[in-house]
Amino acid sequence: MxxxxxxxxxxxxxxxxxxxxxxxxxxxxxxxxxxxxxxxxxxxxxxxxxxxxxxxxxxxxxxxxxxxxxxxxxxxxxxxxxxxxxxxxxxxxxxxxxxxxxxxxxxxxxxxxxxxxxxxxxxxxxxxxxxxxxxxxxxxxxxxxxxxxxxxxxxxxxxxxxxxxxxxxxxxxxxxxxxxxTRFPAYPPQPRAQDVASLAEMLGTARQPLLIAGGGVNRGHAGALLREVAERFDVPVVNTITGQSALADDHPLAIGVIGDNGFHPHANRAVEEADLLVYLGCRMGSVVTVGWTFPEPSAKRLLVQVDIDPAALGNNSDNALNICADVCSVLQGLLSIDATAENPRQAWIDRLNNWRSEFWRHVQPELVDDSVPLKPQRVVKALNTHLEKKPYSILSDPGTPTPHMTRLLRLSNPDSTFIIPRAFGGLGYALPAVIGAWLARPDIRPVGLFGDGSFAMSLGELETIVRLDVPALLIHFNNGCFGWIKALQRLHGHNATYSVDFKQLDAAAIAAAFGLRAWHVRTPDEMEAAFAEAFAHPGPAFIDIEVESIADVAPPVMSWLRRLGRDPLDLKPEPGLRLADRAHP
Missing domain, CATH: 3.40.50.970 (Thiamin diphosphate (ThDP)-binding fold, Pyr/PP domains)
Structure with a gap:
C-alpha cells in the first residue's frame, strides 16, 4: 500500500x-x-x-x-x-x-x-x-x-x-x-462529586440565580440537559452569542442574550442583579464581560465557572467554585441529585419575564417599520415568521448581521441552531458554512446571513452550493460598506470615516449567474414576496436586500451605547440613534 x-x-x-x-x-x-x-x-x-x-x-x-x-x-x-x-x-x-x-x-x-x-x-x-x-x-x-x-x-x-x-x-x-x-469530547473529564454537590447546594440556596449558557453548551450538544437542569432547579437561563439556541427562545426560563454585541437589556440587567452566576462552557472573555466591566464586582454575588479547559477557569474572575469538566457531565451530575430550591424563585422569574415582555413590546415599532432602505430589524422580523414553522440551521457572519440577529432572532424550535464564529470574527464564514451545515444535517435546511463585505470574500462557493445542490437560503445584507468598521470609525473619529465604502452591487444578478434562484429586494412588499418564494423553493436561493447601514444608526452594542451617553440597560432604548449625529471622541 x-x-x-x-x-x-x-x-x-x-x-x-x-x-x-x-x-x-x-x-x-x-x-x-x-x-x-x-x-x-x-x-x-x-x-x-x-x-x-x-x-x-x-x-x-x-x-x-x-x-x-x-x-x-x-x-x-x-x-x-x-x-x-x-x-x-x-x-x-x-x-x-x-x-x-x-x-x-x-x-x-x-x-x-x-x-x-x-x-x-x-x-x-x-x-x-x-x-x-x-x-x-x-x-x-x-x-x-x-x-x-x-x-x-x-x-x-x-x-x-x-x-x-x-x-x-x-x-x-x-x-x-x-x-x-471518533467523536468529541473523547474521554470527557468528569467533575468531582463534591463539586457537583456544592453547585447543587449553591443553586438551591440562591435567591436570584442564573445559568449562563456559553458556546461549550452548543458544541457539547447539551441543550436538552440544560433545559432539564433549569426546570429541575427552577433557574432562569441567559446565553452568550455562541450559546444562542441552547434553549428555545419561547421557553419561560430563556431570558436572552448577554454581553456586548446584540445583547438584551433585560438579560444584562438579570446578570447585574443575580446573586449566583453559573457560567457553563464560557471563557468569560471580552465580549461576554464587555471588556471585563460587566457585571460590576459585588461581594454579594457568587461566580461559578464550568469549563473543559482548566486554563480558562478563574482566568478573568474570582470564582467561588471552579469545575474542570465536560458540561454534559456536570449537568447530568446535577440531575442525579435530588435537590429543590430552598428559596421561592417565582418572583425572580416573573420579574425577568416582565422585563423581557416590556422589551419586546417596546421594539415592536422597529420590527414593523417599513421605511426604505429597509432596516435590518425589519428583515429579522420577516425571517422570524418563516423560521417558526420547522427547524433550520442558521449560520451568521460576525459582521453586519450580528447585533440585530443576536438581539431579535427568535428560534422556538428546539432542533434549530444558531452558529456564529466568534474566536477571530473573520468575514466570509456564513456562505460556505451552509454547505458544512447541510452535509452534517441533510434533513435540515441551512440559512446563511452575511453582509456585502463578507459576500465578496466567499462568493466563489456559490458554485459549490449549486454543484452539490445544497438547498441553502442565503440572505445578503447589502449596504455598500464595511458597516461595522465604518461605525467604529464614526464612534472614535469625530464622525470621520475612511476607506470603508464600496460599490453597492446587484448581488442577486451575481447569484443568478451561478445558477441560484435570486431576488433583489428594496421595499417591504418585495421582501415579503421574496421570502415566501425563497422558502417555498426547494433548491438554493439568494435574497439580496438593500438595508440601512449599522454605520448610520447605532446597533445594539452595549459599549457603543455607553460611549454615546445612553443607558444600555434601559428597557425602552431610544430608537434610531444616528451615529452620524451623535458620535463624539
Missing amino acids: RGADLLIEMLIAHDVDLIFGVPGDTNVPLYDAMRQAQDRLRHVMVRDERTGGFMADCFSRLSGRPAVMEVPSGAGAMYALPAIAEANFSSLPMILITSDTPLKMEAQGVITELECAKLFETVTKGSWQVKAAHKIPEYVRRAFRVATTGRPGAVHLVLPEDVLGAEVDPASVSLHADRNC
Whole structure:
C-alpha cells in the first residue's frame, strides 16, 4: 500500500466519510487514493482553502465529529490558516492535512516549499510533519486523539508527496483506529462529586440565580440537559452569542442574550442583579464581560465557572467554585441529585419575564417599520415568521448581521441552531458554512446571513452550493460598506470615516449567474414576496436586500451605547440613534 492508501484507510477507520479539499500539485497521490475509495469516502471539492475550512468548521459543530480538510503545499496551506485558527480557538476538532513538497527536495528551492509544520504550531493543538510512510497510521491516531480530547481543537499533519507515494507492506503496520476518538469530547473529564454537590447546594440556596449558557453548551450538544437542569432547579437561563439556541427562545426560563454585541437589556440587567452566576462552557472573555466591566464586582454575588479547559477557569474572575469538566457531565451530575430550591424563585422569574415582555413590546415599532432602505430589524422580523414553522440551521457572519440577529432572532424550535464564529470574527464564514451545515444535517435546511463585505470574500462557493445542490437560503445584507468598521470609525473619529465604502452591487444578478434562484429586494412588499418564494423553493436561493447601514444608526452594542451617553440597560432604548449625529471622541 502507498502512504496515501494508508492515510485513507486510517481516516475511514476513524469514521471519516467525507473530506473537504482543493486539488493541487502535491496531492495527486492522495487524490488517486481517494478515487479508489470513493465508494466509502466522499471528497467535497471546494473553491478556496479558507472557505473549505469554514465548511469543515460548521460540519464539526453540527455533527459532533472531527472534520477533515486537505490542501496542497505552499499557498494552499497559507490560505487554510484563518479557518484552522478559528476552529482551534473555538474548541472544534479539525484535522488539516497538507500534502507537501517531497522530502528528497528539501532545502533545494523547490517551488511552494514552506515549513508548514512550523506555520501552524501557534494556531493548532499539534502540528507535525510525517517523514516516513509507515508512520502514517501512528500519526493519524495521534491526530484524532489530540483533536478530540481535553479542550477539542485543530491539528495539522504535513505529508510530503514522496511519503504519500512510498510503498509499505500493510502487514508491517497496524491499521487499527482509536475508536474512542471518533467523536468529541473523547474521554470527557468528569467533575468531582463534591463539586457537583456544592453547585447543587449553591443553586438551591440562591435567591436570584442564573445559568449562563456559553458556546461549550452548543458544541457539547447539551441543550436538552440544560433545559432539564433549569426546570429541575427552577433557574432562569441567559446565553452568550455562541450559546444562542441552547434553549428555545419561547421557553419561560430563556431570558436572552448577554454581553456586548446584540445583547438584551433585560438579560444584562438579570446578570447585574443575580446573586449566583453559573457560567457553563464560557471563557468569560471580552465580549461576554464587555471588556471585563460587566457585571460590576459585588461581594454579594457568587461566580461559578464550568469549563473543559482548566486554563480558562478563574482566568478573568474570582470564582467561588471552579469545575474542570465536560458540561454534559456536570449537568447530568446535577440531575442525579435530588435537590429543590430552598428559596421561592417565582418572583425572580416573573420579574425577568416582565422585563423581557416590556422589551419586546417596546421594539415592536422597529420590527414593523417599513421605511426604505429597509432596516435590518425589519428583515429579522420577516425571517422570524418563516423560521417558526420547522427547524433550520442558521449560520451568521460576525459582521453586519450580528447585533440585530443576536438581539431579535427568535428560534422556538428546539432542533434549530444558531452558529456564529466568534474566536477571530473573520468575514466570509456564513456562505460556505451552509454547505458544512447541510452535509452534517441533510434533513435540515441551512440559512446563511452575511453582509456585502463578507459576500465578496466567499462568493466563489456559490458554485459549490449549486454543484452539490445544497438547498441553502442565503440572505445578503447589502449596504455598500464595511458597516461595522465604518461605525467604529464614526464612534472614535469625530464622525470621520475612511476607506470603508464600496460599490453597492446587484448581488442577486451575481447569484443568478451561478445558477441560484435570486431576488433583489428594496421595499417591504418585495421582501415579503421574496421570502415566501425563497422558502417555498426547494433548491438554493439568494435574497439580496438593500438595508440601512449599522454605520448610520447605532446597533445594539452595549459599549457603543455607553460611549454615546445612553443607558444600555434601559428597557425602552431610544430608537434610531444616528451615529452620524451623535458620535463624539
